[in-house]
Amino acid sequence: MSLAELICPAGTPAALRTAVDAGADAVYCGFQDATNARNFPGLNFTPDELAEAVTYAHARGTKVLLALNTYPPAGKVDLWRHAADTGARLGVDAFIVADMGVADYIARMYPGVRLHLSVQAAASSPEAIRYYCENFSVKRVVLPRILTIPEIRQIRREIPCEIETFIFGNHGLMVEGRCSLTNYLTGQSTNMDGVCSPASDVEYVRDADGSMSSQLAGFTIDRFGPEEKAGYPTICKGRYAAPHRPEGYYAFEEPISLNLSRLLPELIEAGVHAFKIEGRQRSKSYVRGVVRAFRAAVDDIKAGREANIADLIALTEGQKQTQGAFETKKWR
Amino acid sequence: MIPTSEPTARLRPGEGAIARLACLVLQPVLTRVVRRVAARHPSLFARLGPHQATDFLIDPVELPFALHLRPDPQALVFRAVPRDTAPQVGATIRGRFLLLLELIDAEQDGDAAFFSRDLEISGDTEAVVRLRNALDDIDGSLAEEASAMFGTPGRTVLARLRRAYPDATKPREYA
Numbered sequence: 001m002s003l004a005e006l007i008c009p010a011g012t013p014a015a016l017r018t019a020v021d022a023g024a025d026a027v028y029c030g031f032q033d034a035t036n037a038r039n040f041p042g043l044n045f046t047p048d049e050l051a052e053a054v055t056y057a058h059a060r061g062t063k064v065l066l067a068l069n070t071y072p073p074a075g076k077v078d079l080w081r082h083a084a085d086t087g088a089r090l091g092v093d094a095f096i097v098a099d100m101g102v103a104d105y106i107a108r109m110y111p112g113v114r115l116h117l118s119v120q121a122a123a124s125s126p127e128a129i130r131y132y133c134e135n136f137s138v139k140r141v142v143l144p145r146i147l148t149i150p151e152i153r154q155i156r157r158e159i160p161c162e163i164e165t166f167i168f169g170n171h172g173l174m175v176e177g178r179c180s181l182t183n184y185l186t187g188q189s190t191n192m193d194g195v196c197s198p199a200s201d202v203e204y205v206r207d208a209d210g211s212m213s214s215q216l217a218g219f220t221i222d223r224f225g226p227e228e229k230a231g232y233p234t235i236c237k238g239r240y241a242a243p244h245r246p247e248g249y250y251a252f253e254e255p256i257s258l259n260l261s262r263l264l265p266e267l268i269e270a271g272v273h274a275f276k277i278e279g280r281q282r283s284k285s286y287v288r289g290v291v292r293a294f295r296a297a298v299d300d301i302k303a304g305r306e307a308n309i310a311d312l313i314a315l316t317e318g319q320k321q322t323q324g325a326f327e328t329k330k331w332r
Numbered sequence: 333m334i335p336t337s338e339p340t341a342r343l344r345p346g347e348g349a350i351a352r353l354a355c356l357v358l359q360p361v362l363t364r365v366v367r368r369v370a371a372r373h374p375s376l377f378a379r380l381g382p383h384q385a386t387d388f389l390i391d392p393v394e395l396p397f398a399l400h401l402r403p404d405p406q407a408l409v410f411r412a413v414p415r416d417t418a419p420q421v422g423a424t425i426r427g428r429f430l431l432l433l434e435l436i437d438a439e440q441d442g443d444a445a446f447f448s449r450d451l452e453i454s455g456d457t458e459a460v461v462r463l464r465n466a467l468d469d470i471d472g473s474l475a476e477e478a479s480a481m482f483g484t485p486g487r488t489v490l491a492r493l494r495r496a497y498p499d500a501t502k503p504r505e506y507a
């Protein structure tokens with residue numbers, strides 16, 4: 001059986017302590033800048049906060065993974081190199097990277113620190129994954145959310161590194177690390193600036209009938225009726241009118257979260273080493289609830305008991321959940 | 333700060349007078365609470381960044397008044413205001429009183445409350461996100477902290493409030 005490590009989100013020092021106390025095997029976090037893909041206002045860590053966080057986590061046997069998973073614009077690599085230097089100095093257990101230049105820098109400068117390949121690298125074939133392993137000594141790949149369990153099992157046989165999959169949280173559908181939808185509307189890049197649908201460009205407008213419109217850079221992304229559940233203002237989950245669907249429809253994906261709790265035993269059996277819970281932008285309450293639920297489930301499975309996973313629907317986007325491609329490629 | 337969010341004025345007959353009286357009574361309490369929170373949690377202001385100067389309206393829908401917050405460490409404002417005289421603000425956060433209290437105490441998840449439409453925000457979304465993240469980085473319960481400042485009477489009021497809204501105040505455990 002695989003180690004089935006639980007990799008848990010930490011957007012703030014308090015959330016990190018919450019995740020550690022709730023049973024995380026590892027927490028992942030980022031600095032307050034464009035070096036990570038949750039560069040949200042008021043979120044993330046200063047170097048001093050990360051130093052304290054590493055001490056807190058290590059004292060309790062929890063690893064700290066530093067996300068440096070955005071792509072430096074050409075000629076602007078210093079911010080990423082400096083972040084890697086700081087992370088190594090503070091004793092993080094691994095870097096999560098997407099960009100080959102960043103991977104190369106860390107592999108050369110800090111060969112003793114593990115490299116994990118971010119989902120943002122979109123490496124989904126054995127050939128691509130092996131390339132990162134051979135050239136940058138990557139120890140683990142976080143797989144894109146486009147593979148079925150039989151495909152994951154097959155990849156596992158053909159690569160020399162560990163596999164991590166997402167198990168709960170936001171369900172983005174574009175090719176990971178390549179989506180330019182936000183860039184198109186706001187001028188900011190998810191992949192280089194670290195933010196999809198920047199809050200500064202988001203506005204919620206309440207209409208007289210109690211409906212709510214979510215707008216990004218002045219474009220309406222969705223309009224929710226008075227009783228309708230809402231979602232994030234991300235373009236991939238917008239509801240649009242088109243000539244063939246004038247009533248409006250979810251062109252790419254509807255507001256929904258990934259929840260693989262029921263597939264957990266099968267994923268462990270397929271050789272997945274680690275399970276990632278998405279949500280560094282979420283609250284301590286979310287972190288506590290989701291980490292506890294999956295901690296209990298993983299422990300049950302490891303002990304040979306049937307996992308009785310808690311109901312997490314209240315925490316899902318649009319209060320809807322899916323098993324996405326992990327269950328079938330026909331999910332949309 | 334450019335005002336972007338209109339206060340709501342939906343007064344029932346007689347509510348204006350009640351609201352004004354409640355605001356008068358509450359004001360010394362609110363001033364003490366906000367000063368204490370600011371003194372004990374200075375890191376809050378760093379996360380607020382430029383939005384220390386933003387005016388927020390926190391609007392508990394079932395109470396006869398709203399709360400005006402400007403989290404400027406040099407000139408803190410936290411005051412109860414009758415809705416009909418609420419100032420124009422940068423951002424408004426609206427929901428049931430106990431939900432708002434639970435969000436401050438990280439017993440509820442703000443995104444989940446937003447998805448379920450129990451929480452409504454308008455105006456400057458970045459300001460709200462910063463305030464949320466700043467408050468979420470505080471360990472422990474601000475409600476407990478504030479009530480403890482007023483000794484037994486304070487704790488009694490909080491306990492009564494929680495009893496009055498058992499569903500809203502019960503720590504929401506998902507596990």
Ligand code: SF4
Pocket residue numbers: 172173174179180181182190196197234235236237
């Ligand atoms: S628009 Fe959707 S797919 Fe694209 S970066 Fe944002 S969440 Fe991901």
